[in-house]
Amino acid sequence: MESQGTVVHGALDEAELARLGLRADQVIDFSSNINPFGPPAAVLAALRELDPAPYPDRSCLRLRQHLAQRHRCGIDAVLVGNGANELIHLAARALGVAGATALIVAPTYGEYAHACRLAGMQVVEARSAAAAPFQPDILALCAAIERLRPRLLWLCSPNNPTGVHLANETIIELAGACAQHGGWLILDRAYLSLLRDYTGHDPLDDQTPANLIRIYSLTKSYAVAGLRIGYLVADPAPVSVIARFQPAWSVSSAAQAAALAMLADTAFLPATLPQWWAASDDLAAGLRRLGLTVWRSHMPFLLVQCGDAARARRQLLARGCVVRDCESFGLPAWARVAPRRPADNARLLAAWGEDIHS
Structure with missing residues (x-):
């Protein structure tokens, strides 16, 4: 869980990417709970x-x-x-x-x-x-x-x-x-x-x-x-x-x-929230097809049980996708995944499938 001096957050970390020789435009961010169909x-x-x-x-x-x-x-x-x-x-x-x-x-x-x-x-x-x-x-x-x-x-x-x-x-x-x-x-x-x-x-x-x-x-x-x-x-x-x-x-x-x-802008959320939830539904189904345990309650973002979530995050980051491992929440076996647009979600599923079978 969090230490007294630091707080772990999602989102891309430019310093981490630099250490790995990656650029932000090479990575898809599934760690931030942000509407992928915006901004308006x-x-x-x-x-x-x-x-x-x-x-x-x-x-x-x-x-x-x-x-x-x-x-x-x-x-x-x-x-x-x-x-x-x-x-x-x-x-x-x-x-x-x-x-x-x-x-x-x-x-x-x-x-x-x-x-x-x-x-x-x-x-x-x-x-x-x-x-x-x-x-x-x-x-x-x-x-x-x-x-x-x-x-x-x-x-x-x-x-x-x-x-x-x-x-x-x-x-x-x-x-x-x-x-x-x-x-x-x-x-x-x-x-x-x-x-x-x-x-x-x-x-x-x-x-x-x-x-x-x-x-x-x-x-x-x-x-x-x-x-x-x-x-x-x-x-x-x-x-x-x-x-x-x-x-x-x-x-x-x-x-x-x-x-x-x-x-x-009264039209943006009614137009994009259903798309985001549809992407969440499809991503949850795809992760379950890979044999992963997925928890979702009232939010489009998902919790995925993957044994060692920190390891899964590292492996996925090497394949151009970043998820939020939940060790800092006291849930080291779980990763939080925020759905993005369908094409991005397909890339995550492919990367996770490679990780499982590697």
């Missing part, structure tokens, strides 16, 4: 028209107005950040207390633990087992909340890397359990818009507990991870506290312009 043309047009000379709007006013309309809340309930990752660290610093407990529903994204340790907190994991399959034990989790009284409970739903998506009623129940002891539930919704039946609306907008902090990403479903743009929604009081820790001009003009273009 409207985003590219907005970037071409951008004047990069002025400072960005420090308040992200126009973007916050649009997001407040989407979530049916006041503008003071929205904070825009330099990607969801910045907001994770800001929330840990602003709401965490040195020496207090941060409880993390694992296996999940490593930055939660890293951010909390940087804030001086004690990190405890409540881990879900593959045999469950990967479903959190809610009764045991509520008991842990009662016993540990965490200052922060971190929950990713839909989860990375398992794809498990908890019911809204369960999330509200966990928030209530935290509230009894003055704790916060920080809910990572970065993958909500990747759901097969995504409607463009988060049902939690209609029933948000006061101690619930929701963090969203705009980069994965629109394929603009390089721009770094995310936001959180919560009651105005914690939003104002978290905002005090954010540096000025944290969100670039390019990120703001791209986000406004994404929100205005």
Whole structure:
């Protein structure tokens, strides 16, 4: 799992490629959960028209107005950040207390633990087992909340890397359990818009507990991870506290312009999500035909059981495909695979078949 000083992530690593004598344009990236059918043309047009000379709007006013309309809340309930990752660290610093407990529903994204340790907190994991399959034990989790009284409970739903998506009623129940002891539930919704039946609306907008902090990403479903743009929604009081820790001009003009273009484009996700899910269905079937065990829940990305996932990653990288081995999640036998377009997926299947038979 993650060490205290580093966090392992997916995506291409230019330094690693250089050591192997590879270039990025020679490798297909299956390690990043990014929509392979983007970015939208409207985003590219907005970037071409951008004047990069002025400072960005420090308040992200126009973007916050649009997001407040989407979530049916006041503008003071929205904070825009330099990607969801910045907001994770800001929330840990602003709401965490040195020496207090941060409880993390694992296996999940490593930055939660890293951010909390940087804030001086004690990190405890409540881990879900593959045999469950990967479903959190809610009764045991509520008991842990009662016993540990965490200052922060971190929950990713839909989860990375398992794809498990908890019911809204369960999330509200966990928030209530935290509230009894003055704790916060920080809910990572970065993958909500990747759901097969995504409607463009988060049902939690209609029933948000006061101690619930929701963090969203705009980069994965629109394929603009390089721009770094995310936001959180919560009651105005914690939003104002978290905002005090954010540096000025944290969100670039390019990120703001791209986000406004994404929100205005109502056709892109309905057009591309079905294609992405169809590619996921075909890839899962192809991997199973190779004799591999594939786990998929509510996300297009897959977990593939392959014995030694770090070895499988090295072998596939040598064949021009990179997957995300899940050792850092505490799942060394599993690799996470994000589907791409059909031709790319066919190349991965061919490479994995060569690896199995070599």
